[in-house]
Amino acid sequence: MEDMRLMERTLATNQVKVAAKGVDVFYGATHAIKDVSVDILDNMVTAFIGPSGCGKSTFLRCLNRMNDTVSVARVTGDIRLDGEDIYDPRVDPVQLRARVGMVFQKPNPFPKSIYDNVAYGPKIHGLARSKAELDEIVEKEAKDRLKEPGTGLSGGQQQRLCIARAIATSPEVLLMDEPCSALDPIATAQVEELIDELRANFSVVIVTHSMQQAARVSQRTAFFHLGNLVEYGETGQIFTNPRDPRTESYISGRIG
Amino acid sequence: MMLLTALMVLPLGVAASIYLEEFAPKNRWTDLIEVNISNLAAVPSIVYGILGLAIFINFAKFPQSSPLVGALVLTLMTLPTIIIATRAAIRAVPPSIRDAALGVGASKMQTVFHHVLPLAAPGILTGTILGLASALGETAPLLLIGMVAFVANYPAGPLEGGMLDPASALPVQVYSWASRSDPAFIERSAGAIIVLLAFLLVMNIIAILLRRRFERRW
Numbered sequence: 001m002e003d004m005r006l007m008e009r010t011l012a013t014n015q016v017k018v019a020a021k022g023v024d025v026f027y028g029a030t031h032a033i034k035d036v037s038v039d040i041l042d043n044m045v046t047a048f049i050g051p052s053g054c055g056k057s058t059f060l061r062c063l064n065r066m067n068d069t070v071s072v073a074r075v076t077g078d079i080r081l082d083g084e085d086i087y088d089p090r091v092d093p094v095q096l097r098a099r100v101g102m103v104f105q106k107p108n109p110f111p112k113s114i115y116d117n118v119a120y121g122p123k124i125h126g127l128a129r130s131k132a133e134l135d136e137i138v139e140k141e142a143k144d145r146l147k148e149p150g151t152g153l154s155g156g157q158q159q160r161l162c163i164a165r166a167i168a169t170s171p172e173v174l175l176m177d178e179p180c181s182a183l184d185p186i187a188t189a190q191v192e193e194l195i196d197e198l199r200a201n202f203s204v205v206i207v208t209h210s211m212q213q214a215a216r217v218s219q220r221t222a223f224f225h226l227g228n229l230v231e232y233g234e235t236g237q238i239f240t241n242p243r244d245p246r247t248e249s250y251i252s253g254r255i256g
Numbered sequence: 257m258m259l260l261t262a263l264m265v266l267p268l269g270v271a272a273s274i275y276l277e278e279f280a281p282k283n284r285w286t287d288l289i290e291v292n293i294s295n296l297a298a299v300p301s302i303v304y305g306i307l308g309l310a311i312f313i314n315f316a317k318f319p320q321s322s323p324l325v326g327a328l329v330l331t332l333m334t335l336p337t338i339i340i341a342t343r344a345a346i347r348a349v350p351p352s353i354r355d356a357a358l359g360v361g362a363s364k365m366q367t368v369f370h371h372v373l374p375l376a377a378p379g380i381l382t383g384t385i386l387g388l389a390s391a392l393g394e395t396a397p398l399l400l401i402g403m404v405a406f407v408a409n410y411p412a413g414p415l416e417g418g419m420l421d422p423a424s425a426l427p428v429q430v431y432s433w434a435s436r437s438d439p440a441f442i443e444r445s446a447g448a449i450i451v452l453l454a455f456l457l458v459m460n461i462i463a464i465l466l467r468r469r470f471e472r473r474w
Contacts, residue, residue: 069358071282098361108352110371120370121360162356169360 017042017173017203018063023077025058025067032058036077036229038222040173045195045204047218047235049211051250054224056207057105060175063205064100065093081173098125101171105178107158109150109165117150117161121169137168156187163194167202174198176206180213192217211251215239223247257425258392260327261334266384268331269338276339277346278368297336304333305397313401321402321422329397334387341383345376378470385463389456395427403428426452 018040025033033055040046040063048056058067065086067073079086086096098121109117118138121127128134138146150161159179166174176195180188195217198204208214214221215235222232223244231238231247242248280286308329312318318325349372357367403424424432426448433445 064359066355066358069354094361094363096361097359101361102355102359104352104355104359106352108350108356110353110356111375120357120362124360124362124366124370165356165360 015042016040017082018205019078019080019083020059020062021078021080023059023062023075023079025055025062025076026074027058027070028072032227033062034227036224038229038232040203040205041220042203043199043201044220045199045206045218047214047221048205048207048224049209049214049221049250050224050230052209055227056222056224057177059224060177060205060207063173063175064097064102066097066102068093098169099171100173100175101166101169103159103162103166103174103176103179106182107155107162109153109158109161111149111151113147114150114153114161115146117165118168121165125169127169140168154187156183156190159183159187159191160194163191163198167198172202174202174204176204178207178209181209188213211239223250225250257323257327257330257423258388260323261330261391262384262388264327264331265334265338265387269335269384270342270380272335273339273342273346274368274373277343278364278372293336293339297340300396301333301394302396302400304329305400307332308397308401319422321424323423325401326398326403326423326425329401330391330394333394333397334391337387337390338384341387342376342380345379345383346372348379349375378467381466381470382463385459385466389459389463392456392459393427393452395425395431398425398428399431426455 016039018038020039021037023033023036024031036055036059038046038059048060050056061067062075062079063086065075067075075087081096081100085091110120112120115138119128119134122134122137128137150158153161159182163174163176163179179195180191183191192213195204195206199219206214206217218235220233221235221238223230223238223242223246225246231242231244233243238247239251242251276286276289308325312325312328313320318328353371353375354367357371358364362370402422430445430448430452433441433448
């Protein structure tokens with residue numbers, strides 16, 4: 001079973017992992033996302049950039065149905081993970097979130113030990129049959145200071161702990177919502193390095209408001225403005241040769 | 257009697273708060289329930305006594321002046337207080353913890369029981385103990401359900417059906433002793449008051465200790 005999944009994953013390299021078509025999101029009466037279609041490729045880092053409030057985080061939260069927890073939010077359109085409609089009523093959002101992991105803006109480790117933080121996901125999904133297996137999963141992600149509380153770490157370490165916690169359930173897609181906005185440059189560099197390593201095994205989607213960061217870590221970039229997807233393409237092309245005048249004015253610092 | 261109250265009020269109050277705070281949809285019904293709970297917390301305790309008299313004794317035919325009825329009345333009385341304290345404690349758990357749990361694929365239930373509830377526990381415990389402490393000193397509702405009567409025999413132990421025997425409560429005892437003109441009762445009521453106060457003090461100390469013990473920072 002595990003081998004099959006691994007094989008499929010290798011075969012699907014650089015193929016479309018998540019396909020979103022005509023996605024609209026409403027927060028009550030506000031039309032937050034307007035007809036967005038994006039194909040997210042496997043084993044690539046895709047960056048969502050755009051000014052604050054442009055809907056990039058909202059769109060990100062559609063990809064693992066975190067918007068379900070917001071009672072006024074309504075999502076329409078078609079989002080497929082490996083060709084499977086994730087908004088199908090038969091799809092359990094809980095199972096989906098095990099396949100599509102998420103790292104949040106503010107580091108939010110559970111107020112427990114580092115070990116418990118990393119072990120929590122595998123534990124609730126029954127990924128480990130014994131204590132030894134669980135230990136093995138945890139050791140893969142975190143090496144030392146396992147008994148110390150996760151909240152006692154520095155901000156950058158906390159964020160890396162959150163990333164470890166997210167990948168311990170071995171998801172296929174990893175969503176990151178401005179993971180470095182609360183971190184200093186050194187911690188940011190460490191997280192970015194980690195993101196680049198993660199690309200080998202996951203498809204990573206990162207929301208960021210730092211264009212430099214998008215340029216550094218991503219292979220593909222999507223630019224959002226006022227709920228619209230303005231432009232989506234190779235990161236190099238977006239930053240050196242944007243097709244849309246709005247993208248150009250954003251990356252040159254005239255808007256946003 | 258107080259133990260029985262605690263046993264009834266804690267699960268009921270915590271369950272109601274979890275439902276209202278985490279699962280209930282926000283609509284007119286739940287708004288109405290919320291307003292009602294806050295209002296019930298402010299209802300004078302004697303009203304609960306009348307309610308207990310009407311429902312538990314006259315309607316359900318439970319024996320008069322029994323600790324069972326006393327416990328039921330005090331449960332009703334402390335329930336709103338405990339629901340309010342518990343909801344505040346649950347609401348104080350940062351939403352980022354919920355996001356974190358949901359983000360690794362925990363279900364709503366797992367999120368609440370593995371993360372939110374343990375983090376809210378110190379607040380819940382403090383609220384419960386303070387609520388119980390106020391119930392402990394309550395006289396008025398117990399007067400109405402007949403727990404004033406002179407009790408001639410020792411009530412049987414709680415496990416041998418003593419919950420249905422006539423009994424009295426400390427604050428009521430103080431009330432009836434203090435109103436006697438007999439000088440012998442002055443000392444007795446003073447003694448009863450000291451016992452009551454010591455008990456309250458102990459409960460409050462337990463509340464503080466529990467809070468210290470479970471409190472976690474994030």
